[in-house]
Amino acid sequence: EDKVVQSPLSLVVHEGDTVTLNCSYEVTNFRSLLWYKQEKKAPTFLFMLTSSGIEKKSGRLSSILDKKELFSILNITATQTGDSAIYLCAVLIRGKLIFGQGTTLQVKP
Amino acid sequence: DTGVSQNPRHKITKRGQNVTFRCDPISEHNRLYWYRQTLGQGPEFLTYFQNEAQLEKSRLLSDRFSAERPKGSFSTLEIQRTEQGDSAMYLCASSLDRGRANTEAFFGQGTRLTVV
Numbered sequence: 001e002d003k004v005v006q007s008p009l010s011l012v013v014h015e016g017d018t019v020t021l022n023c024s025y026e027v028t029n030f031r032s033l034l035w036y037k038q039e040k041k042a043p044t045f046l047f048m049l050t051s052s053g054i055e056k057k058s059g060r061l062s063s064i065l066d067k068k069e070l071f072s073i074l075n076i077t078a079t080q081t082g083d084s085a086i087y088l089c090a091v092l093i094r095g096k097l098i099f100g101q102g103t104t105l106q107v108k109p
Numbered sequence: 110d111t112g113v114s115q116n117p118r119h120k121i122t123k124r125g126q127n128v129t130f131r132c133d134p135i136s137e138h139n140r141l142y143w144y145r146q147t148l149g150q151g152p153e154f155l156t157y158f159q160n161e162a163q164l165e166k167s168r169l170l171s172d173r174f175s176a177e178r179p180k181g182s183f184s185t186l187e188i189q190r191t192e193q194g195d196s197a198m199y200l201c202a203s204s205l206d207r208g209r210a211n212t213e214a215f216f217g218q219g220t221r222l223t224v225v
Contacts, residue, residue, distance in 0.1 A: 006151075034213055042113075042200065042216040043152070088151050095164060095206065096142065097214055099151035 002027040006089050006100035014108050017079050021103045023089030024071040033065055033072050034097065036088040043088055046074070079107045111135060113217035115201050121223045122191055129187045130220045134203030141184050142214060143176055144200040152200055158184060159206065191224045198222075 003026045013019055023033065032050045036043035047056045049065035049072060056063050065072045076083055084107045090097040114133040122128050134141045139160050144152035155174065156166040160181035178184040188195055198221050202214040
């Protein structure tokens with residue numbers, strides 16, 4: 001059965017800290033891995049990763065995929081309270097997205 | 110607003126009633142997905158469409174759930190004889206599938222269903 005596992009499930013840090021969120025997967029017919037941020041309602045898109053070893057960056061956020069070891073990480077540097085959210089990892093297989101359970105990040109002032 | 114639109118935003122219904130939700134995807138997107146999300150969990154796949162064709166439906170999905178996308182544009186999700194366990198956020202997403210290349214899926218704001 002296709003599976004996406006995120007860790008940790010929750011994390012509390014202080015402003016300015018750097019965090020690393022993990023996503024591992026066991027799937028067949030992998031196409032891409034996507035990261036989303038969910039604050040209150042709709043998940044909003046962060047990154048789509050298709051190739052191994054190529055880092056994608058957007059401001060303080062970055063992500064990389066390792067297709068050999070079947071995982072991805074999402075890094076957030078110099079965290080701010082506005083980064084508090086659920087971070088979702090999803091794998092695109094056979095046309096559909098399979099999500100992990102999410103990592104809840106709380107950034108304290 | 111040219112994003113994914115879902116209606117209604119909230120629905121409270123009595124157990125045993127039928128409910129229908131609507132999703133209007135981004136106009137040029139040919140893929141449309143339905144997900145269900147409960148507190149503390151990631152979105153759970155329900156079904157998805159390529160244009161008007163329903164390509165896959167989750168094996169976990171009860172026969173009480175049905176979805177349509179009659180003209181390949183908007184979609185409806187109907188739940189018949191609702192149960193308290195159906196209480197959840199129902200999310201719709203759309204994307205553009207170009208064969209070997211895909212764009213990311215964009216989500217609507219969701220419909221929160223409460224079955225009392």
